[in-house]
Amino acid sequence: MPSPVGHAIAGLCGYTLVARDVAPRYRKALLLASVAIANLPDIDILPGIFAGDLGRFHRQGTHSLVASLAIGLFVGLWVKRWKWSSLPWGVWAFTLYLSHILLDMLVESSRGVQFFWPFSDDYFILPITIFRSFKYSASAIGTIQTIFSFNNTLTVLWEMVLLLPIFLLVQNFAGRFRQFRQSVQFKLAYLFNGKQRR
Secondary structure, X not given: OOOHHHHHHHHHHHHHHHHHHOOHHHHHHHHHHHHHHHHHHHHHHHHHHHHOXXXXXXXXXXXXXXXXXXXXXXXXXXXXXXXXXXXXXXXXXXXXXXXXXXXXXXXXXXXXXXXXXXXOOOOEOOOOOOEOOOOOXXXXXXXXXXXXXXXXXXXXXXXXXXXXXXXHHHHHHHHHHHHHHHHHHHHHHHHHHHXXXX
């Protein structure tokens, strides 16, 4: 899997695309939510702590399309409390969560993820792998030493080489993306309102 740093960069991309759509007082919370959602599938390592094996449940149900849809639905319903539009925010959360799964499917020396869980227990990986594997634990040296190992340091540096340029592109593209999204929303609203009038 990519490291939490790599997934956090994906979260920053998600934040950058929507930050201008919220009032400044909400932006810090939005930033934290973006990074959290981008890392959320890895919550499956927590039960592994009690099982004595961090990888025992890793890349299973939380790394699936169904989990992505559930998060999108949850966020879409949650933002109603601020009277925000459910659909765009649900799609945003779904895409951000899904970014984690797709990045994990690009990791070399990996069996992939259970993308179609619960309908299939098979693991899927993309045909091209560009990321090194980030390891949480090696029995020979223990969890803490593994997390801060030389291998993981190289993994994080490689992720930064690959993902930071993408983040910079997203930053430059964010204004145009906002205009495009508003244009699409306007056209959809016009379509639906036009049908209702008839």
